[in-house]
Structure formats: C-alpha cells, structure tokens
Amino acid sequence: MKQKESYSNSHDSASISFEEDLGERNQLYPIFLKVHQLNVLIVGGGNVGLEKLSFLLKSSPNAIVEVVAPRFLPELVDLVHQHDSVKLTMKKFKKKMLKKRHLVIACTDDLEINKKIYDLSRKRFLICNIADTPDLCDYYLGGIVTKGNVKIAISTNGKSPTTAKRLREFFEEVLPDDINKMVLNLNEFRKTLKGNFEEKVEKMNKITETLKNI
Numbered sequence: 001m002k003q004k005e006s007y008s009n010s011h012d013s014a015s016i017s018f019e020e021d022l023g024e025r026n027q028l029y030p031i032f033l034k035v036h037q038l039n040v041l042i043v044g045g046g047n048v049g050l051e052k053l054s055f056l057l058k059s060s061p062n063a064i065v066e067v068v069a070p071r072f073l074p075e076l077v078d079l080v081h082q083h084d085s086v087k088l089t090m091k092k093f094k095k096k097m098l099k100k101r102h103l104v105i106a107c108t109d110d111l112e113i114n115k116k117i118y119d120l121s122r123k124r125f126l127i128c129n130i131a132d133t134p135d136l137c138d139y140y141l142g143g144i145v146t147k148g149n150v151k152i153a154i155s156t157n158g159k160s161p162t163t164a165k166r167l168r169e170f171f172e173e174v175l176p177d178d179i180n181k182m183v184l185n186l187n188e189f190r191k192t193l194k195g196n197f198e199e200k201v202e203k204m205n206k207i208t209e210t211l212k213n214i
Contacts, residue, residue: 028140030090036085039100043093043117044107045069048131050076052105052141057083059144059151068093069108095120103139107131117152138162143168148180 035056042049042065050073056063057079066087067080080086089097093113098104104126106117111133118136121128130136143154143164151173154167186208193200 005142016196026155028155028157030153030155032151032153033103035060035065035103038064038102039106040065040103041097042067042096042105042107043069043113044105044109044131045072045076045088046109047073047106048107049073050079052107052129052131053086055141057086059146066097068097093117098124098126101126102129105131105141124126145171145175146170147175147177149183150179 002028015098040056040063040158042052045067046053046069048067049067053065053067053076061083062085063083064085066089067076068089068091070090070092072088072090077088080088093108098117098120104117104121106114106128107130108114114130114133118128118130122138127138128136129139129141134140137158140155140158143161145154145168152171154162154164154171186204189207190200190204193203195203
C-alpha cells in the first residue's frame with residue numbers, strides 16, 4: 001500500500017522524478033532559472049520567509065530579491081545584510097509591488113493575503129509560490145545538490161519533502177567531489193572537436209559512455 005506523509009509542502013522542486021505507482025506521475029517541468037538576472041518578490045518576514053530566502057540564496061547567492069513585510073525576524077535581517085542583491089521593505093503588501101517582477105513567493109501567516117497575492121500574480125502572468133499550499137503554486141522550491149557546475153534538483157511532486165531531503169543527502173554522498181573538474185575538462189575538449197553539431201554530440205556520447213557505470 002502506498003503511504004503518503006500527512007502534509008504536502010510547497011518546498012519541493014522538479015528535476016529527478018521517481019514514479020511510485022503506475023497510475024501517478026510527476027508532470028512538473030524542470031528548469032534552472034538565472035535568478036541573478038530576474039526580479040524575485042518574497043512577501044513575508046517570518047520563519048517561512050526566512051526559510052524560502054535561505055533556500056534561494058544557498059543555491060543562488062546573487063539572486064535579486066525584495067522581501068516585503070511589516071516586520072522581520074532578526075535572523076532574516078542578518079541574512080539580508082550578507083547579500084547586497086537582497087532588499088528589505090518594511091511595509092504591508094500592495095498590489096503595485098508586483099510590478100516588474102518575474103517570480104513571487106507569498107509566505108505570510110494570513111491565508112487570505114496569500115490567496116490575494118496569488119490571484120493578482122496570475123492576472124499579471126507572474127509565476128507564484130504560496131507556501132504550504134500546493135494548489136496555489138505554479139512552481140515548487142526543492143531539494144538541490146550542487147557540486148561546482150553540476151546541479152541536481154529533486155522533486156516528489158509535493159508529496160514527500162522528507163523523501164526529497166533523503167535523496168538530496170544520497171546524491172551529495174555519491175557524487176564525487178572532483179566531478180566539477182571532469183565537467184570543465186569535457187567542456188574544454190568539446191571546444192576542440194571538429195564537425196557539425198550531430199558529429200560533436202556523437203563523439204561526446206562515446207567519450208562519456210563509461211560514466212553510466214560509475
């Protein structure tokens with residue numbers, strides 16, 4: 001019998017999906033965003049806001065973010081002071097704050113305000129994440145493994161954050177620490193290859209085929 005955790009958490013992502021039964025499949029589409037070139041709005045200055053900001057900055061230290069709330073946890077303020085690309089605005093949310101944004105995260109302790117932010121974001125074609133409310137999420141934030149240029153994001157489709165966490169720990173352990181050196185060497189080798197795109201791909205596939213047996 002398939003067991004589920006008693007909650008669904010919007011703190012989840014999509015890159016590696018594992019199908020637990022034949023009738024259900026993760027349909028999320030994985031992308032890696034250059035958030036240092038985008039404009040992110042986080043509404044909420046409490047524990048969840050701190051969690052969302054910490055997660056974002058851990059993966060992308062130069063992410064451009066504005067955090068809006070009437071008050072902030074001291075830990076959140078300390079974190080912002082370590083990142084010049086992050087701005088604090090001590091005000092209540094206003095719809096004009098959605099102007100010129102690309103991503104929105106709402107994590108206030110007021111469900112009505114969160115729902116309002118989601119509705120306003122959808123009208124402006126902004127993708128929005130409402131904390132701990134999967135039905136009001138256009139995207140999930142999730143477990144990420146980073147080693148140099150190699151990054152793996154893990155999704156359980158919002159069903160099991162604990163599983164995503166354990167998978168992250170697994171990949172952090174099994175991926176060799178020098179994998180980034182291998183990536184850089186292959187990148188330099190690729191630059192020396194002659195021929196059209198298909199010929200280059202074929203040569204790279206042959207060279208890296210042994211990686212499947214690692």
